[in-house]
Amino acid sequence: MHRRSVFDQVFAVETAIALAVFVIVLGLLVFAVVRRRARAGLFVSRRREWKPVELCYAGALAAVAAGLVIYTALANREQGRENDRPVDLRVEVSAFQWCWEFAHPDPAGGPEDEPVTARATCRGDDLPTLVVPTGRNIRLELDSRDVIHSFWVPELRYKLDAFPGHRNEFTVRFDREGRWIGHCAEFCGHRHHTMDFWVRAVSPEEYDAWLLDAQTGQDIPAETA
Amino acid sequence: MTLTAPGRDRDRGRAPGGRPPSRYPSGRRLLLSTDHKRIGLLVLGTSLALLFLLGVLALLMRAQLARPESGFLDSAVYNQFFTIHGSGMIYLVMTPFAIGLGVYLVPLQVGAPNIALPRTTLLGYWLYATGAVIMLAGFATPHGAHAAGWFSYPPLADGRYSPGPGSDMWVAGVFLSTAGVILMGWAVLWTALRKRAEGMTMLRMPLFSWSMVATCLMVIGAFPALLAALVLLGIGRADPSVFDSNLWIIGYQHLFWFYGHPVVYVMFFPYLAAVGEVLATFARRPFFGFRLTVLSLLVFAGLSMSVWGHHMFTTGQATNDYYSLTSIALLVPAGIEYFAMLGTILGGALVFRPPMLFALAFIPQFLIGGLTGIMVGTPVIDYQAHDSYFVVAHLHYVLFAGSAFGLFAAFYFWFPKVTGAMLDDRLSHVHFWLLVAGTNLTFLPMFFLGLQGMSRRIVSYAEFDGFGTLNLLASIGAGLLAVAMLVFVYNVWTSLRWPRPAGDDPWQGQTLEWATSSPPPRLNYTPEHPLPPITSYAPLYDLRRTEDGRAH
Incomplete structure (x- = not known):
């Protein structure tokens, strides 16, 4: 039942990350829907890109991905260790x-x-x-x-x-x-x-x-x- | 007795000195025209009709699963239904509809008079339509239609374990329709690369056309692997001893998923980009983060061909850590696209017309599909989730809560351009809210069913499994979806029967197609509707700004 405890841990971590991302995106979406409704005098951005911010963000994503890859690969290895035990x-x-x-x-x-x-x-x-x-x-x-x-x-x-x-x-x-x-x-x-x-x-x-x-x-x- | 030279008759209806009103009677004109708009309409119409037909199969399956140990559908029938529902929705609906959007829109968006390779495109449509008929005709054979799932692993799908012409017809039908889609993909790609109007540089191509470039690269790069897999399966149906060897059993899975993962992105890039265009238009600003989004689409397309093994984590015969790495890496381009979509609406002035509602709902719903995708891309989690209802929920959040909402955003957005008529706003709202409620009620419970241990593709489950309540909820949701779709059909029908003229540009569109008439003329742009100056990926937005500048 070693596999089960590894699963429970990884599943909890990824669920927490997923929920956090979902809440942030949903929050921004709700904010836009409530506060950015078209009306007179609302400032509308004409910006087509914002390179430094976009690149920093892409870098942060890559770091998150790398961390997640390492964490889950280690978990996979840990789970697989059960296979190396002497067989009874x-x-x-x-x-x-x-x-x-x-x-x-x-x-x-x-x-x-x-x-x-x-x-x-x-x-x-x-x-x-x-x-x-x-x-x-x-x-x-x-x-x-x-x-x-x-x-x-x-x-x-x-x-x-x-x-x-x-x-x-x-x-x-x-x-x-x-x-x-x-x-x-x-x-x-x-x-x-x-x-x-x-x-x-x-x-x-x-x-x-x-x-x-x-x-x-x-x-x-x-x-x- | 007089002999009339063939072709002479045609001249009879010709007014003296004038051109004939039309070369063909209208039916033939629609079916054989090489105008990209007519071919596009054929593809879109055929796949929408099939969406309804295959949706009915899903409804019947939900009726069967509503209660434990239900006897509404026999196992043999149920297995045919889920096979044809799944393979039909993927091979015959979401993929062709995506390509059909490209066939219709890319020439307009790049300012071309027609698609490149128009006759190849028409051939592509007919191959697709013929394949669809052959696949569905399997229901009329003595053993019924194919019943081995949309990925039809051998040995189950070979001649020994799935005898009967229904399965042969499935292989032939999928082969033909996929070959047709590949031909159309080439034509759309070539149009974007070689048929752009003067001044339309690559980086002035709109987001939707760029998504079609990335999509068609995957179509021509990965879809031939499906043809190869089908040939292998066809050989195994004639001589099942091929699959006595594990090499070909697992080899089929590799060939299939080399196609099977890129196709998922073929089924969402065009819809995601349509959502992007809708968000920009109804936020009254150009799309934010355009260049990085284009780059991320291309990276995404490249990575899509390196992740196939994540469908094979439980085979014990794949390099799980490698495929997990490439799969999790996908969160980088996906995150960039979300950044761009959210950036677009956060700095805009939002107008909540029907296309915008579907585009906004796409954002959180598709995100659920993406986030759970990272979960099933993690081997430790996939060992539990694989082939369970967790995967069923995940893929329907991607393809229905995501792509189908993008499909409807595109439909509501471009319907006035294509038909010249507006849809009814009130009915569109009813459709939207029923669809949101139905989608989440149907597919959210399935995540929990999967984690609790419900296998996918089971015709019934036992009382003591305890899956009853959540399944009942899912089935009620499916009922809501059915009502939503009826409202949609009624809306389209009344809008076409009693049309309210849309005008050339009902939404303040930003891309070239909104500069021409609705529907566009035969060659797209005419002296009465000339091409505007192509200044960026949002030329009509630029034009309005310069006009506003002059007015002040």
Whole structure:
């Protein structure tokens, strides 16, 4: 949820800047509308340019732009640092028309074990659930079997596209337990709007117990956990 | 039996020794004339008609989204509607209307008797119109129209996942209409560069004509990339195995957005410049900061071709920091334009006629589109906002709350020049206030919907998502927009049916077109309506000042 805190900070800064600019422009506009209405005796400027002021202003804009570029690039780097953490466990996320599968490939750490895979139909309430332990670095490996999809968990403030024939991955750590909705963000055809899923973060102990249960049952229906 | 040589018949209506009253019957004259004003009217009329048609699609979509889990529209129909609404508004309405304004106005503003390459321009119109018909005719095919969104990423848009002739027709239609726009763009650019009247130096060209230079540079520089993308998509529709390779999947996105970002500026430069002309005219002063604004338009046009990757931040396959840098750099030319617009009205004496109202509303509304543009140009924010309703809100603030208000400012401003008739002020005010209320009620809630997690392009949402209230507000706003547009149509219709003569210059215009008659004669300037001396980018303003000086 590191990404979320970086997002919150940058979003707050840019919203504040945007609001300030908007209020200034709106204020000047209202001032012009109220005070510059055509009437007898109103002085009307014939000035076509005012070069020193315009150039200073352009310079100031460039400085603001440079500051903003540096600030946001650093934020982007800071957000991306989550990807460099040592990975505790991997989950393969498969997107397809029109649902998701979440495969936990090495449940007990041994390669001989079958992966535990969460499946569903994405019809009605039958949504797949991505179960993850809190406090661990989870590598999500995104792949698509057909068209481009996009893995979006609004609560995480993050999304990443799932391509066919190209693997995208990112690392995330959940700080608290909870259950959140996820959507497909990239339009992918007829049932794009039903391509939702749940993310459920549980304590590591609960997660291990869930994995053990799931291994005996293999396929997990939507809401067993 | 007598044989008549072809062409002889034409001479029959000719008065002895005189010229025939007209070479063609009036319908053919309108459709085949090489007069830039008639071609311009064809482009503007066609794109306005399509604005209404595609607006109806948007209304139906808003009706569907008003309540959660609504069954008013089926997903297959909804997907066709948003695809044709989006691609139609961009390829067939806002872009051609912008170029059409240039076709009509640039020769007048630079004092030329006609556009350069008139027959090429006419061909351009017909390619555009044919493309529009083909794209829309997709609705009549068994699978319906194309349904993969206006950027139609493969593999979704290829022959495997979007079978059916509707999609083929979409590719062909977009190709033809874009080719037509490119031809018209060349003609407008060449007119501004090579057909200027004696005394009209480059820096005496009015702001609107300058914006068309910058616009047409983007049209000829970036639009061919769309043609290339469409060829790639066409190949992938015939042989989908092309898109088994990620190279061509992501390659399509690069080609598409190399066109897809400059086109946004094609869809707002001419409207922004029209707003600039309106602000200067109704502030009763020349436009302030002219030269730096012209420079900023050219810088803007150049930068526009370096930012395309900001549409691909979430692909995991773009250099996000670089594209973010170029995108945020855009605030410099944009800030200069705002400085000039505000400077113009702050030192002027404002007259609140209908064109001025739309121009004034453009300033804060377009600003919302621009400021949120910087937000989505920031990768950290875009990871959340991308493909959500935040982007839908952002792009509609740019293209509707911004460009469409500029479009209406231009329409109200030049309507008396083009038709010789005035529009009704009272109805114009009703249209304006309904449009302001409807626009903000429709599109402001969408920012919050996007941040709350509503994906774009979904036909319905669940009750528990909690998107119901804001969507209902947006749909009510869309209803207001529909009423506003009906008022507009009624206004235009009554003004043309019972015209009140406008005279040559109803607004105290500042540029050359206001010196000629309304509507202008075939060759624009005649001995009865000669070109005034071209002293600056506001020659009629200069003329009035010297006349005032003599009177005192």
